[in-house]
Amino acid sequence: MSLSPENEFEPTFDNVLRMGGNTQNNETEKPPVFIEDVARLAGVSPITVSRAIRTPSKVSVEKQNRIREAIEATGYKPDSIARALRSGRTNIVLGFISNMFSQQFAKAVRGCSLILEESGYQFLIGETTYSYKKESAIISDLQQLKPAAVFFTGVIELEENREQLRKLKIPIMETWAYPRDPIDLLVGISNTDGGKLAARHLANKGYKEVAFIGRGGGRGALRYQGFADECERSGISIVKKIHCKEVIDINDGRKVFHELYADGNMIKAVFCANELLATGVYLAARDAGLRIPQDLAIIGFGDNDLASSLQPGITTIRFDSEALGQHAGRMILASLRGEKLNQKTRYMPLSVIERGST
Known part of the structure; x- marks a missing residue:
């Protein structure tokens, strides 16, 4: 097997078409931990703990460290449902892939989900099957689902859908193409x-x-x-x-x-x-x-x-589709944390793997 050099030319922008239950385990059940328990251990008020979780920039670094240590010591996990009621947003990132049978898509969503789940987000997957009708139905439901962010193995072509996604004001990650005008975030290939x-x-x-x-x-x-x-x-x-x-x-x-x-x-x-x-x-x-x-x-x-x-x-x-997913996960996470991204677009190089079929 021989591997050709990565792209020997500047990447070409793609001229993308634009058209208008409870589970059980063997562990001993632990008593619930509340935000007051974390606050007591950290020596701060519950509202400071809440602020450190949601908007850490408003809390001093010294208090953030104490709160982080208290969270790790108690095993406290913020209630995602309660947080959604307060903020109107869940901790769920939705990933929509074009085809469940594609190993490339599977590697990408796995790479992305591992990054996000390490930071407390849940990654749920759906399938669009390359269907504009299904894609439109999914996007119209996102306002009610209130995800924290959305990941697509593809780029959105219908202008109406693009506008609906912009109005959500959450991180939108497109992949698998290299257009000049992504909706928000892009990790693409030409x-x-x-x-x-x-x-x-x-x-x-x-x-x-x-x-x-x-x-x-x-x-x-x-x-x-x-x-x-x-x-x-x-x-x-x-x-x-x-x-x-x-x-x-x-x-x-x-x-x-x-x-x-x-x-x-x-x-x-x-x-x-x-x-x-x-x-x-x-x-x-x-x-x-x-x-x-x-x-x-x-x-x-x-x-x-x-x-x-x-x-x-x-x-x-x-x-490298798994690396694509990992880059996407890091960019989504940075955006969710309110961090400034130097670049909202990343290009993945292509190469030829030569085997016996040619």
């Missing part, structure tokens, strides 16, 4: 550059005619545009373009594989703009008796354990 890297890799391998498989909208369209632009620059012809309405799991890649050869074209190389599609195409090609890469070269976007464990493995455009 899908446009990802497509360019795929085309450049196939050009370096000597392929002159290639195919593309991916979603027709959203990130799929951005990846195709970068791929098409670099193919034209490199003298490569895209002889087949297959747009998928949705991508749920690797079976979608298996299904679309048969469309590659439906018109008699002997496709020699294909860029799959999604790791699930690439894995499905790989498995279907192998089942059909094709040799990889001699008969069909495959390059994907995103990485998963199956893609790396298959022999000879799938070449892919990769970035």
Whole structure:
């Protein structure tokens, strides 16, 4: 396996489309700890403890330290429901991912949730399934849910939804694209550059005619545009373009594989703009008796354990999705604490992991 250098060019902004119960355990149950207990141990008033938790900048460092030590000694945990009644906001961060089957999304939300949960926030996950209708329904309910912050594996394209999120006046984290105008916070990748890297890799391998498989909208369209632009620059012809309405799991890649050869074209190389599609195409090609890469070269976007464990493995455009989630978690946490962020946008570099499929 060889790893190409990270982006050798300045990242390209993505031209994102804008459209109008109780649990039981074996531990001995401890008596509840109240804010008065913390105040008594710290030698301050209960209101000072409350202020130190909610707005620490209004409490001296010396008192903050005493209160922190008292909280650790007593095991006190602020009641999130009571806090929500007082402040109109819960300690819950909502994370919405595009597809539960994507290992990349799972790694990102895990990285983000670990950072936030260490600081007392709860991270809850929902799925949008790339649906504008579902996304709009979720966003319209956020005012009633009163989350502390919201995380998306994607960027919000509908202007009405963007405006509703701004009105919440809470940290909004978008990811997985690199637009010029994020709503609030962004840890992104350039899908446009990802497509360019795929085309450049196939050009370096000597392929002159290639195919593309991916979603027709959203990130799929951005990846195709970068791929098409670099193919034209490199003298490569895209002889087949297959747009998928949705991508749920690797079976979608298996299904679309048969469309590659439906018109008699002997496709020699294909860029799959999604790791699930690439894995499905790989498995279907192998089942059909094709040799990889001699008969069909495959390059994907995103990485998963199956893609790396298959022999000879799938070449892919990769970035560190768990690190993306960790960066997002730290930025959300800083924003929740009222800290000034020097940068509200962070870019995640892309690279090519070359395996036997190309």
